Amino acid sequence: MEKITLTRRRLLAGSTCLGLATLARPAWAQTMLDGATLGVVPDLSEDQSQALQTALEAASAQNLPLFLPPGVYRAANLNVPDGMQVIGMPGETVLTLSEGQTILSVTGRTNVTLDGLAFDGGNGDGGEARTGLLDIQNSRGVTLSNARFVNAAGNGLAIFASEGLVENCTFESVSTALFALDNVGLVISSNRIRDCRNNGILVWRSASGRDGTIVTNNRISNVAFDAGGNGQNGNGINVFRADEVIVANNHIADCAFSAVRLNSTNNTQVTGNTCINSSETAIFSEFAFSGSVIANNIIDAAAVGISIANLDSEGHLATCTGNIVRNITPNSATNPDTTPAGIFAEADVAITGNVIDNVPGPGILAGWGPFLRNVLVNGNIVRNAEVGIAASVVEDAGSAQITNNTISGSRRAAIAGMAWQEFRSEKLAEEASRFPNVTVSGNVTG
Template identity: 55%
Template structure:
């Protein structure tokens, strides 16, 4: 037993020396001085010795820091602020690996430009934990990198909380994102390719569309050309356009999200998408609930199941061309087992003119709508099968459409007139 105690006595001092105290290196918080040189020296020394750099509580002013590989930097939870010096960004990680930043608040300068507060480029095994970003254009800009961003907070950013281009697989989990000018989380690629990012358990709210446009801004989560992305169990509210917007993606899953008060479409899979699963989400309040469209651009292949869509608005405050609907699809889609309620338009729709192919609408519960189910019956429209739906409190139960016009108000009875339609039960 005495030998064991002796061993602990030898090991304990070595463990205590595994951290650098920044104050011992001349880094004094709340001095108001530009500490860039001292902080860079501390980062380099810490990484070279494989130790952890402990930052003091208070405000530290710096700009253009470079974080080297094999580094852990920790602040005092809720008390360490790293503030960008005038006209500069705070720091970057480039061509590095094995970096952990923890319990640090990154704050932009009052005259911050378009640079991200922190950029990560061509790097792997990068982790941010319990950090925050505010008062800048973008919180994190990530390019050609693999990173984990968890339990962080992003607020009051002019553009986006997290903007990623050509990532190597991100994990974005458990973060709070509020009051961003154009986007919450963007996962984009310059060309379609495997991305594999996982976005889960985040709270996202109050996303504006300061740069305007017809959907490229104003989204809580926006995935563009990035394939194999999973978006699950997020709470997303008050986005100017869309809670979750996919554009030209492949093999993407959207599941278990709560999407509240979207200005346009709650969940949107658009343009040349292929292979979207949209399951077990709640969409409450939007101009359109769930949309899987743009067959004319190659958009096809979707499963929409187990969702609740309700309280659709009669008009969109950001898109005057919107018409209200609960769920809408065009090509190679299964719409099954959903519940749609209170839509001042179509509960579930399939096809726009000839842009319809192989859609099934089955076993859904639809109530309080103008039209329960509406499908295209124009020449050239593809096959649609409607079966086993429970429709109530709807002015028209099942309608045949020519674009936006009702041409067959009783499609259930008269389906035989339209070769592309079958109706059962």
């Protein structure tokens, strides 16, 4: 991604805005200060930090919004005053990083609005993992809208211990688009995120606890994992130790690992998302999670559709309902240890009412070796899988119920008993009495 530079359109727009300062101004301009009248000059090669900071403080002193005309402003380490509104021309008012890691900070503020600003990092210093081109800390009532973040060596936007709204923003050519840590009451909505080198949206906490962030209606695509790892990077949305988070109605495509990855979460909802072409597991609930609701998602092309795992880390308690999972790939391009499956679950999980099609492994797999406890597989439709439904039948495996499912086109077995990847029974419906941990009844196969 090239830097945002001066164009004829910006020059003409800037000239028009400068004219507004001296000619008759429209009604909206009467209620805000124009940065051009406060010594802020766009498209200079010199750093504009001091002029911009002075303009911010002057507007704050008069309790007026500040308008920044179109153009490019080189700046760093600006601080937004309390109760401030800063308004730019969307896509045309550009703050580009002149040094360091952060262009603009909102720290310990309330009722701050930033609208129509673009932040260009110029692919400068990598910075610390917990900073962004825009940095928001310990603030309340912050609204960020119609912004653009490009060319960030680290995070585009970083938000810590704050509450507010991020909406209708664009992020591209960044390491991570948005890093949110220890927030309460944050909403991330209707943003466009693409071409991330490591992650799209991270919702994390320093220690497990209530968070309540809502991530909804975003469009995320092309997320790589340049920093490597086996799931730490390459995710469209990653929730880590943050409880009561809602991830809903997002469109997420072409992620190197997961579209949505939950790690050590409680009472998290993942609903109504469309997940396309995930190179590992499309929706993953892992490690010490409890209370995951995974419902009404569409998954097309992934190495695993949905995984609800890690009983060994006390990962348990979930519902997996009403999802469509299709076109599972034979292997993962990013994690060679991945075993293909449509839906996989280990402990205290109800898998009901899902439709699964075209899987080169189990359509539904309950348990892995001894890691199986109280899994219900009921009322699902499984088509064109290598194995329709499989359950672990090894010694010390807990209970699984496989009831009232419709299974067709299975290439090897409709219902099977497994010892890890080894078949113990390819006709589990007929041989269930051999395995006391499994109940099989009422299924239709063909």
